[in-house]
Amino acid sequence: MIRAFLLSLRQLTDPPILRVFVKSMAVTLLVFAVAGVGTWWGTQAALAAWLGWDADGLAAAFALFVTILALWLLFRAVAIAVVGVFADEVVAAVEARHYPDALKTARPVPFARSVAMGLRSAGRVVLVNLLMLPVYIALLVTGVGTAAAFFVVNGWLLGRDLGDMVAARHMDAAAMRGWRATTKGGRFVLGLANTGLFVVPILNIAAPVLGAAMATHYFHTRYSLKGRS
Secondary structure, rough: HHHHHHHHHHHHHHHHHHHHHHHHHHHHHHHHHHHHHHHHHHHHHHHHHHOOOOHHHHHHHHHHHHHHHHHHHHHHHHHHHHHHHHHHHHHHHHHHHHHHHHHHHOOOHHHHHHHHHHHHHHHHHHHHHHHHHHHHHHHHHOOOHHHHHHHHHHHHHHHHHHHHHHHHOOHHHHHHHHHHHHHHHHHHHHHHHHHHHHOOOOOHHHHHHHHHHHHHHHHHHHOOOOOOO
16 A cells, blocks of 8 residues: 555656646635635625625625634545546556556546546545444543544545445456455445545645555556456
8 A cells, every 4th residue: 555655656747647636626715715605695695684784794704614614624525526536547547557458448437427427436435424423422431432433434435435446447346346355455445545634734735636546556556357457
């Protein structure tokens, strides 16, 4: 996994991957900007309707607070969803540089399927973490329990989703189910590594793109269809 991370980090400035990074960050920030404007408009309208206040400043302050809170809580889910849409470009770039034989037999993932996979991934991240919220809170008294549970839960989630981004290019649905069943441990480690990247300042911005690249190395060095390495 360390090798996969280092190779992915070195390739981060390759034009195809850099383009995906820029596009994914632009879309992610646009999502939060639209949410912030919507919150401001909604707050202003609510204050005017309920209290008769024309409070642009208060609405703007509340919108800013909510947007910052959403960035902190939901950045990972939104970023994974967005990069999932462009993940095929990252995987193809890594395969072109390191696994050219695999690239020859790859089937590009249709855009609609990429969108669906990205949205499902984000939905699972949000839903499962909301369900785990009482557990996270209860474990606060242990000092480290909340962090440990967070890493385990999100390592499992990200390991599945990042692996699927690559496997979808090389396997049909039935083969992917079998692949998931035989690679649970490795994908969990992959997910833990990517979860760790999300909590490292600066690296967390590039974590989704790095995760897709690392998943590509993991797939082709450990569990490619033809045993390629």
